[in-house]
Amino acid sequence: MPPHGVSIVNLINTRAKSDEQARSLSFRFFTTIMFFIHMFDIGCATALVLISCDTQSEFEKDDTTFQCVLDEATKGFGTDNAKVGDFFALALLRLLLNPLLLYLGIKWGAASGKSLCEAGGCIPCGSRKKRLGSTHGSADSLYTPLTEAEDDLEADSSALLSPTDRNTRSTEENRAARAADAAMPTKRNSYWTNPKFTKNLTLTMIFASSTSAQVYTGLKVSSFNFDGVSAWFAPLMCLTVLWINGNTYLSRTLLEEMTRENGLFLPAVHRHPVFFESTLAFHWCDLCRVRINGKDGAWRCKLCDFDMCTVCAARKDSAIVSENMLRSDKGVKQESEIDNAAYFKRAVGIAGNEKYLLMLSFFLLTLYCLTSLALPDFQGRIIDKVVVDEDGDYDKDGFMENVKIYLFIMLSQGALSTVYSAAFNLVSRKLVFHIRNTLFRKIIIQDVAYFDGTESGRLISRLTNDVNMMMAPIQSSLSSLLNNLFMLFGGVIFCYIKSYRLSMLAFVTVGPIMYLWDLYAKWSKRLNRQMLASWAEGNSIAAQSLSHIRTVKAFGTEEKEIKDYSAVNKEALKSGVKDAWGNGFTTALTSYLDLGTGVLILYYGGLLVMDGEMSVGELVTFQLYWNMMNNAYQNLQSLVTSFTRSAAGAEKVFSLWDATPDINPNLGSDITWNVQGDLILKNVKFFYQMRPDNIVLSGLNLHIPSGKVVALVGPSGGGKSTIINMLMRFYDSKEGSITLDGHNYESLKVSQLRALFGVVSQETELFAKTVAENICYGMEEGSFTQEDIENVAKQAQAHEFIMEMKDGYKTRVGERGGRISGGQRQRLAIARVFLRKPKIILLDEATSALDENSQEAVQEALNLLITKSNATVVLVAHRLSTVMNADKIAVIDKGKVLEEGCHADLVKLGGIYATLVSKQNKKKASLLNQKEADEMKGGGKEGKGKGNSIDDIDSLLASK
Numbered sequence: 001m002p003p004h005g006v007s008i009v010n011l012i013n014t015r016a017k018s019d020e021q022a023r024s025l026s027f028r029f030f031t032t033i034m035f036f037i038h039m040f041d042i043g044c045a046t047a048l049v050l051i052s053c054d055t056q057s058e059f060e061k062d063d064t065t066f067q068c069v070l071d072e073a074t075k076g077f078g079t080d081n082a083k084v085g086d087f088f089a090l091a092l093l094r095l096l097l098n099p100l101l102l103y104l105g106i107k108w109g110a111a112s113g114k115s116l117c118e119a120g121g122c123i124p125c126g127s128r129k130k131r132l133g134s135t136h137g138s139a140d141s142l143y144t145p146l147t148e149a150e151d152d153l154e155a156d157s158s159a160l161l162s163p164t165d166r167n168t169r170s171t172e173e174n175r176a177a178r179a180a181d182a183a184m185p186t187k188r189n190s191y192w193t194n195p196k197f198t199k200n201l202t203l204t205m206i207f208a209s210s211t212s213a214q215v216y217t218g219l220k221v222s223s224f225n226f227d228g229v230s231a232w233f234a235p236l237m238c239l240t241v242l243w244i245n246g247n248t249y250l251s252r253t254l255l256e257e258m259t260r261e262n263g264l265f266l267p268a269v270h271r272h273p274v275f276f277e278s279t280l281a282f283h284w285c286d287l288c289r290v291r292i293n294g295k296d297g298a299w300r301c302k303l304c305d306f307d308m309c310t311v312c313a314a315r316k317d318s319a320i321v322s323e324n325m326l327r328s329d330k331g332v333k334q335e336s337e338i339d340n341a342a343y344f345k346r347a348v349g350i351a352g353n354e355k356y357l358l359m360l361s362f363f364l365l366t367l368y369c370l371t372s373l374a375l376p377d378f379q380g381r382i383i384d385k386v387v388v389d390e391d392g393d394y395d396k397d398g399f400m401e402n403v404k405i406y407l408f409i410m411l412s413q414g415a416l417s418t419v420y421s422a423a424f425n426l427v428s429r430k431l432v433f434h435i436r437n438t439l440f441r442k443i444i445i446q447d448v449a450y451f452d453g454t455e456s457g458r459l460i461s462r463l464t465n466d467v468n469m470m471m472a473p474i475q476s477s478l479s480s481l482l483n484n485l486f487m488l489f490g491g492v493i494f495c496y497i498k499s500y501r502l503s504m505l506a507f508v509t510v511g512p513i514m515y516l517w518d519l520y521a522k523w524s525k526r527l528n529r530q531m532l533a534s535w536a537e538g539n540s541i542a543a544q545s546l547s548h549i550r551t552v553k554a555f556g557t558e559e560k561e562i563k564d565y566s567a568v569n570k571e572a573l574k575s576g577v578k579d580a581w582g583n584g585f586t587t588a589l590t591s592y593l594d595l596g597t598g599v600l601i602l603y604y605g606g607l608l609v610m611d612g613e614m615s616v617g618e619l620v621t622f623q624l625y626w627n628m629m630n631n632a633y634q635n636l637q638s639l640v641t642s643f644t645r646s647a648a649g650a651e652k653v654f655s656l657w658d659a660t661p662d663i664n665p666n667l668g669s670d671i672t673w674n675v676q677g678d679l680i681l682k683n684v685k686f687f688y689q690m691r692p693d694n695i696v697l698s699g700l701n702l703h704i705p706s707g708k709v710v711a712l713v714g715p716s717g718g719g720k721s722t723i724i725n726m727l728m729r730f731y732d733s734k735e736g737s738i739t740l741d742g743h744n745y746e747s748l749k750v751s752q753l754r755a756l757f758g759v760v761s762q763e764t765e766l767f768a769k770t771v772a773e774n775i776c777y778g779m780e781e782g783s784f785t786q787e788d789i790e791n792v793a794k795q796a797q798a799h800e801f802i803m804e805m806k807d808g809y810k811t812r813v814g815e816r817g818g819r820i821s822g823g824q825r826q827r828l829a830i831a832r833v834f835l836r837k838p839k840i841i842l843l844d845e846a847t848s849a850l851d852e853n854s855q856e857a858v859q860e861a862l863n864l865l866i867t868k869s870n871a872t873v874v875l876v877a878h879r880l881s882t883v884m885n886a887d888k889i890a891v892i893d894k895g896k897v898l899e900e901g902c903h904a905d906l907v908k909l910g911g912i913y914a915t916l917v918s919k920q921n922k923k924k925a926s927l928l929n930q931k932e933a934d935e936m937k938g939g940g941k942e943g944k945g946k947g948n949s950i951d952d953i954d955s956l957l958a959s960k
């Protein structure tokens with residue numbers, strides 16, 4: 001997926017095939033534009049000189065044109081304000097100085113762009129690149145288990161281990177270590193040899209030279225004597241400021257791009273490059289969740305709070321097993337990076353759902369802005385009417401007329417502002433509603449593989465913190481953005497109309513202010529990303545400790561959990577404090593620049609009024625337009641800043657927004673035939689994404705005939721529950737196929753396929769709802785009655801205990817059904833299956849977590865379910881007594897079917913199953929003997945609970 005960035009550099013980078021090509025393209029593109037801008041700059045200055053000579057030659061007929069041009073091109077500095085040679089000389093100087101500074105900046109700053117990979121010692125990176133090719137994390141690479149990669153894992157990891165360990169390593173490893181050392185920040189003897197310092201120095205010089213050029217141009221234009229000169233003078237001089245700003249922007253961006261640090265870029269692990277930091281205490285590795293040892297250092301993302309320990313960096317499969325990545329069933333997906341423009345574009349795209357309301361809001365806003373732009377003009381006119389004219393008279397009629405118009409505009413403005421802000425408010429509220437709903441939908445439809453690798457706390461963080469942060473500017477300022485844009489452009493145009501001299505003077509501070517805010521916004525975005533990451537981490541810690549509150553209390557780890565939680569919050573606070581200081585400092589600096597401009601306008605405007613070049617009313621009007629423009633500009637700045645900050649939240653939200661699951665519940669063909677429930681697993685190969693080295697099913701073949709009971713038995717970890725997961729299509733097989741009544745699973749509509757199943761698993765997950773709501777969970781409203789619910793509860797042996805509770809079927813069972821017992825939960829799950837009347841029933845160790853007393857009741861309910869349902873039943877069980885009556889028993893171990901057949905056939909076969917049965921018989925006999933002996937002694941104990949039973953398959957397998 002291409003990144004959503006739309007800045008020039010981003011656009012170029014997306015077209016380039018390599019980092020080098022991106023830089024070379026950027027260089028060519030930027031230098032070409034800069035060349036043209038310089039040509040325009042020189043062109044303007046030359047035109048000024050030529051026009052000036054042309055005008056003069058009309059007055060001074062004896063002056064030769066050549067002499068005049070020479071004169072004009074060399075004069076103009078200092079007090080000789082009527083000449084424009086200084087414009088020409090400064091344009092020439094810029095033509096020399098800009099490329100020189102750029103060249104020095106790139107030359108000096110380029111050293112900071114070196115990465116460990118470039119230094120040639122990044123073994124993990126090199127080997128990863130080879131392994132994953134250009135499509136890091138592509139489906140192909142993820143489909144290959146990485147077992148063979150583990151062989152050289154140890155050797156590679158040494159490249160990134162503690163620097164102190166490196167002395168003992170081999171030559172090649174030492175090369176890597178030296179390169180790592182080279183890439184690490186080292187203490188430098190002098191600032192002048194530090195590339196970062198010299199690069200920043202160059203940037204400062206570019207900033208200083210452009211600001212002084214702008215100030216000079218502004219002062220020159222405002223003090224220039226325009227009497228008797230061509231009308232082209234003023235616009236040509238004003239254009240100079242545009243060329244200066246254009247070139248400054250391009251030089252800065254190009255310098256940043258050419259000296260951009262490369263870092264270690266592993267898109268499948270993290271979407272930004274990571275950089276080695278030799279001391280990184282109090283951080284956790286985002287891949288293995290282990291605390292980073294401060295002495296070893298770690299890899300860190302400069303843009304967000306992603307950390308990777310040296311061990312994970314050296315792992316070949318860290319790209320695949322890393323947690324909290326955006327992933328689907330086929331593998332890791334790349335998250336998109338988003339900038340302000342792209343973010344705004346997408347927000348407007350979402351707002352497009354409300355296009356009529358939005359159009360009305362726009363229309364009202366336009367009217368409001370027009371009234372606002374008209375007001376200062378009338379204020380100026382009113383003031384001019386109260387000032388006595390040359391004859392010593394007041395224009396009372398004109399005064400009254402203007403006051404009436406002013407009043408009318410004011411009243412209209414008030415009414416318009418009320419209506420348009422209400423309309424925009426409505427749009428933004430609908431937008432939040434839409435975004436929250438869509439995001440939840442996008443999360444919930446993701447593949448099970450995504451949830452295997454993501455902590456639920458982080459997902460909650462996306463729905464809350466990230467959405468809130470992303471929506472903050474849109475919610476509060478959709479209207480404010482447009483309003484301010486209108487006021488800014490209107491203000492600039494009216495300022496120039498009222499007095500271009502004053503405007504030129506006033507605008508010289510705009511460039512520096514913009515630059516300062518731009519610097520701050522970028523810095524703030526990084527801090528806010530870090531803050532979001534810390535909050536997500538905090539949410540994850542809180543969610544985990546709260547959902548396992550009993551374990552926390554039993555182990556007395558309350559203080560530890562609090563400490564962990566406050567540690568990550570402290571990280572967020574640190575970023576917040578830095579941001580607050582940065583904001584304060586930038587605000588103070590820009591405010592002083594702004595106040596200075598205000599004083600300048602009053603001083604120079606006052607002089608113009610005293611010279612009779614403008615009226616008092618015009619000065620007031622100018623001041624009002626200036627304030628209007630200035631306020632709009634500042635509002636826009638803070639909006640851009642908050643947009644930039646929010647882009648961090650938007651990035652995460654939109655990444656999820658764009659991610660489509662590989663097992664899409666709504667894709668595939670409809671199941672239109674009368675389902676029999678005949679299931680065939682053919683050569684099925686599977687491993688879980690988070691543990692690609694553990695092949696769980698290795699070419700498994702199994703036929704589950706329709707309407708029959710098939711029991712899966714075998715040692716723990718053999719792959720029985722995985723088969724159940726595959727049958728539910730929670731995952732797709734990596735190789736082989738599964739068919740239902742001869743139809744390939746992957747061709748069927750998942751939602752309809754899953755609706756055919758009824759499941760009772762080992763740990764039934766109930767919702768914090770009433771008993772009745774839990775029983776009918778997943779059923780369509782109107783497809784059942786209260787009577788149906790009670791009937792199924794009776795069949796599941798649950799009615800009795802439900803009626804014993806005070807609120808009966810309306811009793812709320814608490815989170816995960818924590819207010820009722822395990823056996824009761826299982827019986828509710830069985831009632832669910834009864835109500836659903838599925839074609840296929842999956843029972844995954846439904847009784848194994850229960851003690852023997854509860855087991856009896858649940859088993860009774862299950863037996864009834866199996867006999868009454870006529871469905872195909874797949875049964876995973878840990879007790880021989882449970883599986884003995886099955887039509888078919890399959891012994892599963894190491895992801896393969898080792899034996900299959902009915903009880904009698906398997907006993908006859910004399911294999912593993914027969915051994916289990918004979919072991920059980922021996923145990924039974926010895927237990928009987930033991931009982932008799934105990935009775936003789938007058939005591940006696942019964943085995944209770946899981947594992948103690950004489951027919952427990954695991955214990956039979958374990959016994960010799």
Ligand SMILES: Nc1ncnc2c1ncn2[C@@H]1O[C@H](COP(=O)(O)OP(=O)(O)OP(=O)(O)O)[C@@H](O)[C@H]1O
Pocket residue numbers: 452688689690691694696715716717718719720721722723
């Ligand atoms: N979500 C998962 N991610 C990674 N590995 C998993 C996941 N679930 C199970 N495994 C691993 O897959 C293998 C098979 O697990 P499975 O649960 O299918 O075994 P089982 O035969 O049902 O075991 P048991 O009888 O103990 O329930 C095990 O090694 C297990 O650790």
